[in-house]
Amino acid sequence: MRMSASALFVACLALSGLAGVPAPARAEIEVDVNRGDIRPLPLSIPGFSGDRGGDIARVIADNLGRSGLFAPIDPGDRTAEVSTEPDFAVWKSLGAQALVNGQVNLVDGRLQVDFRLWDTFAGQQLLGLQFTSTPENWRRVAHKISDAVYERLTGEKGYFDSRVVFVAESGGRLDRTLRLAVMDQDGANPSYLTDGSEIVLSPRFSASSQEITYMALRPDGSAVYLLNLETGRRESLGQFQGMVFAPRFSPDGAQVAFAVERNGNSDIWVMNLANRQSRRLTADPAIDTSPAFSPDGSKVVFNSDRGGSPQLYVMDASGGGARRISFGQGRYTSPVWSPNGDFIAFTRQGGGQFHIGVMRPDGSDERTLTSSYMDEGPTWAPNGRVLLFSRQEAGGEPRLWTVDVTGRILKPAPYSGGASDPAWSPLIN
Amino acid sequence: MTRTSALRWLSLLSAAAILAACQSTPKPAAETPKAPEATAPAESGTGASTVQPVRRPAPVTGAPLPGTVQDFVINVSDRVFFDVDQYDVREDAAVILERQAAWLKRYPGVQVRIEGNADERGTREYNIALGSRRASSVRDYLVGLGISPSRISTVSFGKERPIDPGADDEAFRRNRNAHTAIIGGAR
Incomplete structure (x- = not known):
């Protein structure tokens, strides 16, 4: 589970458009995340060509399907070469409004995955990207592709590479x-x-x-402990008189907020991790616990x-x-x-x-x-x-x-x- | 650990109680047996054989030794209960805490840890805070009865250490408690 920084690196390149792809004919398909789309967008993701191509396509389809915003359609034994324009009629007849196709190559021991996202009804390419990583990192590549497709179709950032x-x-x-x-x-x-x-x-x-x-x-x-997943190093925030619980990082990672109980009374504290100084934020005789920062760090x-x-x-x-x-x-x-x-x-x-x-x-x-x-x-x-x-x-x-x-x-x-x-x-x- | 040994004791005691109950009407058989005579083996092939009566064992009763953890658990009671979302000491709990305080005074070397617990009808972090309040409330009560605070530590297990696995009101009632655990000095 520990991966070196270089293994984690996933290079991403935009693919140049295919020659002869028609210009946008009409409004693009899109998915509105705010409506929790009652009808998920049907799309198909045939197995990518090359090593691990089937696995990568399956991980992408599972991710998008689980979001509930997309309905992956089983492509059967249909394939779609990434180097040529897909036969849109085939995918439209399956009911797929979008198509994701791709190919996997091993180049000097590196995994290189090209993929494209298509609007099958408009006959239009929406995305063409290339990801490069180590071969054992293929799942992360599939998650990166899922995120790219999700973002292109919903206008929101993805969440699959997490x-x-x-x-x-x-x-x-x-x-x-x-x-x-x-x-x-x-x-x-x-x-x-x-x-x-x-x-x-x-x-x-x-x-x-x-x-x-x-x-x-x-x-x-x-x-309360800090644990580094990469190194396995664990350290305590220190000794407190009473129970210490409910820790949470500040968005910049520089502080941890938590609750400290003293004589039955719990209050919120925050520790600056650089100098290990703690400060009490609440001093009420009631229970105060479960602090969580706003993303800009200004509120709790x-x-x-x-x-x-x-x-x-x-x-x-x-x-x-x-x-x-x-x-x-x-x-x-x-x-x-x-x-x-x-x-x-x-x-x-x-x-x-x-x-x-x-x-x-x-x-x-x-x-x-x-x-x-x-x-x-x-x-x-x-x-x-x-x-x-x-x-x-x-x-x-x-x-x-x-x-x-x-x-x-x-x-x-x-x-x-x-x-x-x-x-x-x-x-x- | 404490709980396990207490349970073991309880089962020993109940075994003794059952034995005692069985013994309540001793049979006259106890008097009949004489020193076994040199019994000639029953003639082979005949149907009837004489059975030698065996003396029923005399009853054995058990009780915890004074000053032991078992003494505290069985004769004093090591747990008090709370109302929903409350941490004040109820009247029935006060009676038990007075017994606990008296026992702790009799055995001044004993150290205890008050463990506060909550039922599962609350969220994790809130229940840790609530369990702390209960533990602290019991500690304060014992201190008020003259037990030195230096003999008492507290901890909250929130809802993580139920004593009843059920999901009904009776289970919740039992799981809202403060447990007085003896952590040292018992005989």
């Missing part, structure tokens, strides 16, 4: 083993980061995608029961100016700011159920996206359009699910084991 860190849960309710785990967003390359000998909670990515922070809970107390949303029940508050990142933003029915917890800054996602408990919801940072436009016995702990995809969270049925073990920001596209995430507390990485650079 990873998820989470708590893998196994065993019965009374003897549960919790291990930190990391996987690609599509469930590939899962690996465990801890051995299950201690309770581990709340893993969160830094902006670099190479470092996580998490909490370890032991009978004699708790600790957090959870507090200072008003009598757990609700969401926004304050300045320097502390102070806290104002309540949640006013709906029930109890609000685990807020997290969208990377776009436009929404705050949260868990709401009401009517005997738990819900994932979103609201604007000023508390307006609240929407409930999900309901179940136990939905909790949302985390945003890097493009701010999809949420990953954990869902547990009564008496069952928690599983990872995704829902889009409209609430219409709800799916189990591609990880089949017990899992909770997911955190989505930013796009990998």
